[in-house]
Amino acid sequence: MKRSERKKPRRLWLKIPVIIVILLVLGVGAYAFSVYNNAKNTVNEKMHDPVETIDTDLTKEKLKATEPLNVLLLGIDSEDDQRGRSDAIMVMQLDPKTDAITIVSIPRDTRTEIVGKGIDDKINHAYAFGGAEMSVATVENFLGIDIDYYVSINMDGLVELVDELGTITISNEVAWTDSKYDFPEGIVEMNGDKTMSYVRMRKKDPMGDFGRTHRQRKVIEGIINEGASVGSVPKFSGMMDILGTNMSTNMDFDDMKQLFSGYKDTRRNVSEYMIAGSGQKIDGIYYLIVPDEEVQKAHELLVSKE
Template sequence: MEKRTKHKKSRKLWLIIPLAIIVVLIMGVGIYAFSIYNNAKQTVNEKMHEPVESIDHKQAKKNVKATKPLNILLLGVDERANDRGRSDALMVLSLDPESDKMQLVSIPRDTRTTIIGKGSEDKINHAYAFGGADMSVATVENFLDISLDYYVRMNMEGLQELVDQLGTITVDNEIEWNDGKYDFDLGPVEMDGDKTMHFVRMRKKDPNGDFGRTKRQRQVIQGIVDKGASAGSVSKINGVIDILGNNMATNLDFDDMKNLMSGYKDTRKNVTSYMMKGNGTKIDGVYYLMIPNEEVEKVHGMIAGVDI
């Protein structure tokens, strides 16, 4: 991998859900209804649309218009006033319209790698703190030796609002627990926004720790996609658009989203997910996740569609 420099890696995902890409699917339910069309277009193009230098937007537009496979970086961030925050959840969403498949690969936030634009090794989630979405895109591209077509950044504060706007979401819970406020039984669990936040935050009662938590994050993404794409969500589109407009940024513009909906809508029917694996260690007293080259090459192959 010529593009990828020498890197070590680290880990520990937090509670953020970078679910913003589902705006494409949510909007698609009723995007051509005149009552919401102008609101959606104005919100996306004027409030959400933020291009970055590290992505060739002309080529990305050609790819989505030609319905080619796409890679989209999902960033879940914890931003507050006067603080850019860090990307506490990173996922690469790959869409393959030819086989109608969607793949989510989670990158642990403590992964140690070269931060492009800084020239030094650090935790991969620090790229966002140093240089925003632009540096995060460049760093992930270098780390996995892939090309990204789009990115979507979602502030965690918008997650609870989004789920509440949709009403509830349902996930298939695999671990039974009680966190003092909610019971999470085995099997299908219906959740409002607050319960969803408790669902994705839990770690200590999960035998798989942060790896289990990131799996629940992906379950929530799928639950929101399924609820947002349902016919019953049509009347909630405007509210969803307003919430996303206040909490989301992306280099997708309105036309890109329409092309995504028309050409990639069936990819959600066949979803797979994967969490990158490595070994934790401390360097100068700081915890990192060191991901071996073999694991990086494996994930590169999964995203590039190459068997390794």
């Protein structure tokens, strides 16, 4: 199904924040009704935040019919000079027909039209200008796709989750040392503060922001692996409280249950793609200029395959 009435554009970040919620809420279904009820209230009363850009009725029809869904994932960084901007931007397509997930990452410096603002700017500025509403509209316009759900999470919230769990482990691919921690290649165990250092490093990564996005995904995977363990069940309520404070989505609790039951096998096959472009300064500001053919390639990865 497509929202055909939307004006078409001129031009056409496995495991992610929404799966954290699905696993934490539903992976311990036998825990207790009180926990279940607390999770439901947290999702519906604290996390649930619809946006007008997304047709909720149409999305629920697609969910009920287990059609492919596109989920916009926004990681909101709270560094002083980046407050309120979505420094991690990914579109994840869940396709139950092929039991596959496709994740397309959009570099934060990508220059594009900010829908509702009427200017061309860095795509991560859309969140600063107009929150999830403007981010959804801008990404839809940039890629020529429909977004069915969005999930935004404050990156500080990920750190709080790590501290609630105790530690997480990740497989590190780039060795470096900062003023506080060593990050050797291989398995690294991290608490919350070390995790923050891990996800924010840019200058020592040969892939720059591309590498940073990759490390953010590794942290999310580490949280899921630890959060879904049996030993983490007693910490469930604390984790839900953290998510309730740091996460927003247009999904309600029933949507999450249905998504888990109808789309859980999509985790079997995960592919990732990072949109590429060339750096350019315009009026003294650095942007990533993405060619039309690259946008088209990303578009084709995310449109429904009939």
